[in-house]
Amino acid sequence: xxxxxxMCTAAGGSSLAARVALAALVSxxxxxxxxxxRLKTTKSLTHHQKQEEKLQKPxxxxxxxxxxxxxxTQPNGCCKSSSTQKQENxxxxxxxxxxxxxxxxxxxxxxxxxxxxxxxxxxLEENSIKVEVIDPRSYEPEDLAKESLxxxxxxxxxxxxxxxxxxxxxxxLDESSKDFRVxxxxxxxxxxxxxxxxxxxxGATYNLAARAFFSQLTGLGGLALLPAGEGDQDDGNxxxxxxxxxxxxxxxLLLEKPVAxxxxxxxxxxxxxxxxxxxxxxxxxxxxxxxIVDLEDIAGKASFTAAKNGVxxxxxGKVNKVSKDFSGEKPLSLEENGPRAxxxxxxxxxxxxxxxxxxxxxxxxxxxxxxxxxLRGRGGCYKHSFYGIESHRCMETTPSLAxxxxxxxxxxxxxxxxxxxxxxxxxxxxQIVEGAIDQxxxxxxxxxxxxxxxQERLTEGLTPRHCALSLVGEPIMYPEINTLIGxxxxxxxxxxxxxxxxxxxxxxxxxxxxxxxxxxxxxTKERLKAIDRPLFGDFWERFIGSLKALRDKQQRxxxxxTLVKGWNTEELDAYKELFELGKPDFVEIKGxxxxxxxxxxxxxxxxVPWHADVKAFSEALVARxxxxxxxxxxxxxxxxxxxxxxxxxxxxxxxxxWIDYDMFHQxxxxxxxxxxxxxxxxxxxxxxxxxxxxxxxxxxxxxxxxRRHGAxxxxx
Numbered sequence: 001x002x003x004x005x006x007m008c009t010a011a012g013g014s015s016l017a018a019r020v021a022l023a024a025l026v027s028x029x030x031x032x033x034x035x036x037x038r039l040k041t042t043k044s045l046t047h048h049q050k051q052e053e054k055l056q057k058p059x060x061x062x063x064x065x066x067x068x069x070x071x072x073t074q075p076n077g078c079c080k081s082s083s084t085q086k087q088e089n090x091x092x093x094x095x096x097x098x099x100x101x102x103x104x105x106x107x108x109x110x111x112x113x114x115x116x117x118x119x120x121x122x123x124l125e126e127n128s129i130k131v132e133v134i135d136p137r138s139y140e141p142e143d144l145a146k147e148s149l150x151x152x153x154x155x156x157x158x159x160x161x162x163x164x165x166x167x168x169x170x171x172x173l174d175e176s177s178k179d180f181r182v183x184x185x186x187x188x189x190x191x192x193x194x195x196x197x198x199x200x201x202x203g204a205t206y207n208l209a210a211r212a213f214f215s216q217l218t219g220l221g222g223l224a225l226l227p228a229g230e231g232d233q234d235d236g237n238x239x240x241x242x243x244x245x246x247x248x249x250x251x252x253l254l255l256e257k258p259v260a261x262x263x264x265x266x267x268x269x270x271x272x273x274x275x276x277x278x279x280x281x282x283x284x285x286x287x288x289x290x291x292i293v294d295l296e297d298i299a300g301k302a303s304f305t306a307a308k309n310g311v312x313x314x315x316x317g318k319v320n321k322v323s324k325d326f327s328g329e330k331p332l333s334l335e336e337n338g339p340r341a342x343x344x345x346x347x348x349x350x351x352x353x354x355x356x357x358x359x360x361x362x363x364x365x366x367x368x369x370x371x372x373x374x375l376r377g378r379g380g381c382y383k384h385s386f387y388g389i390e391s392h393r394c395m396e397t398t399p400s401l402a403x404x405x406x407x408x409x410x411x412x413x414x415x416x417x418x419x420x421x422x423x424x425x426x427x428x429x430x431q432i433v434e435g436a437i438d439q440x441x442x443x444x445x446x447x448x449x450x451x452x453x454x455q456e457r458l459t460e461g462l463t464p465r466h467c468a469l470s471l472v473g474e475p476i477m478y479p480e481i482n483t484l485i486g487x488x489x490x491x492x493x494x495x496x497x498x499x500x501x502x503x504x505x506x507x508x509x510x511x512x513x514x515x516x517x518x519x520x521x522x523x524t525k526e527r528l529k530a531i532d533r534p535l536f537g538d539f540w541e542r543f544i545g546s547l548k549a550l551r552d553k554q555q556r557x558x559x560x561x562t563l564v565k566g567w568n569t570e571e572l573d574a575y576k577e578l579f580e581l582g583k584p585d586f587v588e589i590k591g592x593x594x595x596x597x598x599x600x601x602x603x604x605x606x607x608v609p610w611h612a613d614v615k616a617f618s619e620a621l622v623a624r625x626x627x628x629x630x631x632x633x634x635x636x637x638x639x640x641x642x643x644x645x646x647x648x649x650x651x652x653x654x655x656x657x658w659i660d661y662d663m664f665h666q667x668x669x670x671x672x673x674x675x676x677x678x679x680x681x682x683x684x685x686x687x688x689x690x691x692x693x694x695x696x697x698x699x700x701x702x703x704x705x706x707r708r709h710g711a712x713x714x715x716x
Contacts (some may be wrong), residue, residue, distance in 0.1 A: 101130035102149030105139070107166030107209060112233070113153045113197050116242055120151065120249075127250055137165045141172035147190050150222070151249070152213050156198040158533060160205030162212070170209065173216040187222035193249050195229040195242060201404075201418045201535045206232075225252040234417060237344070342402055342417055342424040351401070356472075357443070359435035360427035365397040366471055367443040375444070375461055376452030378703045382590075382635035383468075383496070385687040385695040386642045387515070388658035392457050395464040395493070397436040398471040399429070399478040404502045406533040407521065420535050422479050429484035433491070440464060452701075465661065470498035470517070477503065482511045489668050494661050498560065502536055504545030508552070512674075514664055515556040518546055518582065523574030531564065547582035556659075556676040559584045563617060564592045565609045572617075576624045585648060585676050586657070587629060589618050591639035611639045618643060632657050633687045636694035648677055655688060656680040 102124075106117035117133050124131045131149070144150065157163045162170035176182045194217070196210025207230050214228040229245035231238035341361035343351070348358055356364045370381035370391045380391035402417040402424075444461040447453050467488050469475040476499045478484065485495055494514040499507060501518045510516070522528040525540040536542055550557050559582065561575070579587070591609040609617075615634070618641040622629055625643075632644035632655050642657065649656045658681035667674040686693040696702060 100147070101132050102151065103139075103147055104131050104133045104151045104153065105136050105166065105169065106133065107136060107152065107154035107163045107170070107213075109155055109157050109163035109165075112238075113155045113163075116195070116197070116231075117151075117153045119242075120153065120246055123246055123250065124253070127254065129250075129253055135165055136169040139169065141169050141176075144190065145186050147187075149253075150187075150190055150192040150217070152192070152194045152210070152217075154194065154196055154210040154213055156196065156202075156205060156207055156209040160202075160208030162209040166209075170212065173213065173220070177216040177219040182220070184219060185221040187217060187220040190217075190222045191225050192217045192222045193225045193228075193252075195231065195245055197231045197233065197238065199418055199535075200232045200234050201420055203420075203535070203537065225249060234419065237346075239346070339423065339425045342400075347401075347417060357439040359397075359432055359439065361425045362401055362427060362478075363397065363399045363432045363436065364401050364471060365395065365436045365439045367440065368394065368396045368468075370394075371396075371444075371461070372447060372450075374700070375447050375457050376450060377454070377457070377701050378452065379637070379696055379700040382588075382638045382640045382642075382695065383466075384697065385635045386586075386588075386633045386657055386683075388661075388681060388683075389466045389494070389496075390460070392461045393464050394466040394468060395436060395440045396468045396471045397440070398469055398473050398475045399427075399432050399481065399484055400475050401473040402477060403473045403500065404477070404535050405474075405500050406535075407531060417473075418535060419477070422477055426479060429478075429480040430487055432484060433487045436467075437464065437491075464493055466494045466496065468496045468498075470496065474500055474503070476506045476510065481506070482509070485511055485513055489665060492661075492665055494659070494664060499546065500532070501546035502534060502539060502542045504542055504549045507546055507549040510553075512553075512555045512668055514659065514661070515558060516550065516553060517558045517560045517588075518550055518584075520547075520559045520561050520575075520578060523571040523578055527571065544581065547578060550582040550584060554673065554675045556586070557582065557584045558586045558588055561587065561589045562592050563589060563609050563614060565607045565613065572620055572624055575621060579625065579629070583645075585645050586632075587621075587643040589614055589621070589641045589643065609639065611636050614639050614641055631689040633683065634689045634691075634695050635687075637696065640695075641689065649680060655683040657683045657687075 104117045104121055104124075106114040108114040108117075114133075121131050121133050131151070154166065155163050161167070176186065194210050194214040196207035198205075198207035198210070200206045210228060210230070214224070218224060226245075226248050229241065231241045343358055343361055351358060351364060354366075356366045358364050368381070368391070370379075370384075371394055374380045374384070374390070374392035380389070381394075383389045383394070384391045400422075402419045404418065404420055406418065441462050441464075444458065447461070448458055475481060475497060485497075488495055496515045496517065497510075497513045498517040498519065501520070507516075507518075521531045528534075528540065528543060532539070559579070591611070591614050592607060611634075618631060622631055622643060628645065628647070629643040630646045630650065631641065632649070633642040634640065644650065644655065644657055656677075660679045660681040664679040667678055685691060686698055687695050
């Protein structure tokens with residue numbers, strides 16, 4: 001009995017001791033948790049305070065070298081101790097006089113990246129960060145190993161290449177990053193940042209040059225200060241994107257820590273580099289957890305993994321894929337009421353500066369100089385000579401300011417948007433027509449009182465009879481193009497529609513127009529790519545498909561050839577083969593118009609053919625057509641020649657290239673099938689090829705300006 005009681009007593013004591021031990025353990029755990037939380041909170045508050053102090057006072061104190069000092073106590077020539085100096089940003093301008101300033105390189109073809117580079121330089125200087133803007137063509141790439149800060153603002157040029165001024169730098173980085181003898185630590189002491197400028201409409205090559213720079217600098221051991229930024233010229237907000245990236249860059253430099261966040265650059269084009277396995281070092285650091293630095297309060301996005309000597313490549317080497325539609329373009333961001341407008345404020349300002357009147361969100365109208373000329377009785381355009389339009393009653397407009405090409409001879413200087421499919425807000429076709437007529441008549445009224453303008457011609461001009469749908473962009477991209485054409489015809493306005501031969505299905509679905517043009521800027525795939533710089537990867541197949549689609553049209557069809565001397569004037573046999581595909585009624589051959597120097601084009605006056613050159617090319621082309629086409633008309637002032645299908649438009653020696661516009665409108669309104677010969681009209685003698693008038697209407701008063709660029713070559 002006593003033994004039993006003794007055992008119970010012992011068990012009770014043991015249970016009590018266990019409970020006491022458990023309570024002590026729980027208390028200790030709660031204390032440790034509380035202590036840990038408090039320490040983290042204190043550390044976070046201290047971090048925030050230091051950060052706020054740096055952001056509020058980004059400029060460091062002026063260097064004490066300007067003060068009187070005791071060399072004996074200041075061996076380094078500075079009032080700060082060596083330990084303090086190490087904590088200074090050596091690029092900040094204080095105590096860093098022995099170190100070269102950071103370098104901002106611009107890879108620029110049109111000047112956009114150069115402008116952004118200088119803007120960034122000014123911002124960094126305002127924050128006491130010494131930098132200098134460098135043109136890569138004047139820099140020795142081997143000196144990169146000596147740099148402590150490198151910033152690259154890079155545009156992407158043709159085929160995803162770097163612009164010409166940075167071609168050697170890009171080549172050197174590419175070769176060095178692949179050369180095992182160079183090693184992956186060449187730029188281990190160099191911090192870098194990259195911002196790309198591109199056009200998302202080019203799909204896989206979008207910002208490829210910037211992606212390459214970022215990849216190569218990382219591969220050589222450089223430390224990315226922040227994810228590579230991107231700017232899309234298509235969305236019109238490149239300044240906003242760049243400014244946001246710059247602010248994060250300045251924060252990173254002032255805090256001397258990389259700023260985390262999403263890498264905006266798309267993966268396409270460099271997936272072979274970015275999709276590789278993480279290094280063992282990265283995996284070990286991820287597992288340790290000791291190197292995790294919380295920068296959510298700085299970037300507001302995500303933390304990142306820091307390596308022993310900086311930041312793991314893993315964070316900045318990987319990127320997020322950008323979802324795309326079938327054409328490879330960026331999905332359209334929606335506004336409150338649907339898709340965004342095609343014409344952004346930046347694009348609008350640029351086009352309006354060139355004299356365009358913007359209609360709605362994606363259309364435009366502009367008065368042609370030939371409209372003004374015939375209002376003054378000084379002659380009409382080549383369409384007046386070839387087809388009998390009244391130039392002073394012609395309205396030049398487009399329902400789509402966007403284009404799928406960036407032609408080297410584009411006289412709009414590439415200020416219009418680009419795209420491969422319609423992804424913008426859609427305006428009503430009736431409103432576009434009414435808006436175009438309204439803006440056009442306002443511009444006509446401004447001609448009142450101009451010398452030579454009579455009241456009769458002014459009154460006629462206020463009622464347009466022709467519409468050239470060729471102002472800028474690609475009108476056939478507009479989804480409601482057929483409705484718009486019908487509205488113009490209902491108003492007895494003829495239609496001359498020009499397409500860049502990249503939308504064959506749209507050509508097939510097009511309702512009858514008065515005259516349908518296809519731009520044929522080159523006869524071979526290589527030349528077409530060089531001249532038109534198309535967005536589509538299958539541009540040649542689309543081009544051929546467009547020509548074939550033209551063959552099935554029953555209305556008047558035209559090949560428009562723009563001759564660029566030294567580019568596309570020697571491929572006569574190839575042009576003849578293209579004639580067989582589309583069987584056009586007419587072929588317009590016109591010399592390119594020089595529109596001044598442009599960073600996007602290497603054309604000079606040497607590339608502009610004289611009228612004699614255009615005539616020689618036309619005659620050679622006719623000789624290869626086996627009598628199918630003949631020389632019909634010319635307009636010497638425009639350096640333009642018209643070839644016509646002789647079997648259709650030459651009757652008993654008389655040319656019928658002009659148009660019976662009243663007959664066309666009757667046929668179009670009937671709803672019945674009709675052909676181009678049904679509304680042909682006789683061509684006046686003064687417009688015929690070889691006439692002494694050279695295509696100038698004798699009823700107009702010839703006015704010649706004094707020319708200062710030489711005389712045309714003479715045949716001797």
